[in-house]
Amino acid sequence: MSKMMKAVKSVVGQPLVLHEIERPTPGPQQILIKVAAAGVNRPDIIQRAGRYPPPPGAPETMGLEVAGTVETVGGDVTKWKPGDRVCALLPGGGYAEYALAHEGSAMPIPEPLSFVEAAGLPETVLTVWNNVFEMGRLKSGETLLIHGGASGIGTTAIQMAAAWGAKVYATAGTDPKCRLCEKLGAVRGINYRTEDFEAVMKGEGGVDVILDMVGAPYFDKNLTVLKDLGRLCYIAFLHGSKVEGDLTRLMLKRLTVTGSTLRIRTDAYKAKLAEGVVTHVWPMIAQGRFRPLIDQVFTLAEAEAAHARMEGGEHAGKIIMQVGG
Numbered sequence: 435m436s437k438m439m440k441a442v443k444s445v446v447g448q449p450l451v452l453h454e455i456e457r458p459t460p461g462p463q464q465i466l467i468k469v470a471a472a473g474v475n476r477p478d479i480i481q482r483a484g485r486y487p488p489p490p491g492a493p494e495t496m497g498l499e500v501a502g503t504v505e506t507v508g509g510d511v512t513k514w515k516p517g518d519r520v521c522a523l524l525p526g527g528g529y530a531e532y533a534l535a536h537e538g539s540a541m542p543i544p545e546p547l548s549f550v551e552a553a554g555l556p557e558t559v560l561t562v563w564n565n566v567f568e569m570g571r572l573k574s575g576e577t578l579l580i581h582g583g584a585s586g587i588g589t590t591a592i593q594m595a596a597a598w599g600a601k602v603y604a605t606a607g608t609d610p611k612c613r614l615c616e617k618l619g620a621v622r623g624i625n626y627r628t629e630d631f632e633a634v635m636k637g638e639g640g641v642d643v644i645l646d647m648v649g650a651p652y653f654d655k656n657l658t659v660l661k662d663l664g665r666l667c668y669i670a671f672l673h674g675s676k677v678e679g680d681l682t683r684l685m686l687k688r689l690t691v692t693g694s695t696l697r698i699r700t701d702a703y704k705a706k707l708a709e710g711v712v713t714h715v716w717p718m719i720a721q722g723r724f725r726p727l728i729d730q731v732f733t734l735a736e737a738e739a740a741h742a743r744m745e746g747g748e749h750a751g752k753i754i755m756q757v758g759g
């Protein structure tokens with residue numbers, strides 16, 4: 435069996451192309467996955483631009499999530515065996531024929547999903563679970579506002595929160611994307627190019643939790659629309675990280691502002707998150723109340739086109755690359 439594999443090579447300023455590299459060998463607590471499909475995420479675009487370097491010890495190859503079949507396992511692995519069908523969160527290396535994952539970052543593929551659908555789960559579901567449900571403490575019956583509702587993260591968050599019993603609002607950049615958010619479970623999509631979410635949400639009585647990837651321009655408006663004891667959860671700042679706002683609102687309403695980034699967390703932390711997701715979110719999928727929305731499927735050799743699709747901003751939901759035959 436060849437010990438080489440195809441992987442996507444990324445050099446700043448150059449097109450993505452396949453090249454041959456050595457197939458990795460699992461460490462004691464790692465599994466080697468024969469990749470069937472790999473998810474494309476906005477952080478990949480940022481990494482490729484040279485603004486999001488892989489953390490120490492992570493592969494240079496991009497790719498934060500895959501689905502496939504366990505090929506081999508490290509000596510201390512107890513959870514998986516060759517042949518198991520898994521999806522997994524990775525510190526990198528997913529744009530390849532084989533990828534390494536810590537055993538705790540892998541999860542069974544929930545019925546009835548395909549490899550392509552399952553490859554779109556780990557990065558988004560773990561991020562949403564961590565930020566909206568754990569840190570944001572979203573409860574059934576509460577109101578959630580998601581900025582970027584048509585994104586991979588947003589389409590996941592809308593469905594998970596609606597299945598949880600929350601009343602969901604979402605901002606998006608076109609009317610069709612707003613209608614898509616509503617189809618996925620939002621009570622109202624808000625077109626951020628033609629409407630002011632602050633005015634809309636004030637009219638709706640305010641918000642308990644906000645999931646924000648936009649950053650600076652929305653900070654003060656977010657503080658305004660949050661109800662007493664509201665939670666503002668940051669996962670990105672696509673339009674700036676330096677904020678200005680009135681802290682009086684934060685104090686008078688006893689608000690909580692949180693932020694996190696998943697990739698730098700420890701394997702032990704990610705394993706706990708994955709356990710929470712398998713317990714709480716996989717049943718939603720089995721019951722048909724949540725299904726990852728796939729925008730478009732490319733092959734690994736088409737990585738450049740997959741990235742162009744995301745950078746063009748017309749996508750809604752997850753972009754996936756199919757790997758192998």
Ligand SMILES: NC(=O)c1ccc[n+]([C@@H]2O[C@H](COP(=O)([O-])OP(=O)(O)OC[C@H]3O[C@@H](n4cnc5c(N)ncnc54)[C@H](OP(=O)(O)O)[C@@H]3O)[C@@H](O)[C@H]2O)c1
Binds near residue numbers: 695747
């Ligand atoms: N912290 C973490 O652990 C973590 C983990 C994963 C991802 N992330 C971050 O989460 C974000 C989403 O990731 P993704 O992979 O789902 O990317 P994506 O599909 O490309 O989503 C980006 C979204 O941003 C929205 N957007 C841009 N400007 C906006 C504005 N002014 N108001 C409202 N929405 C706006 C876009 O909306 P339209 O297309 O409708 O214009 C688009 O839906 C990225 O910034 C990523 O870095 C963070």
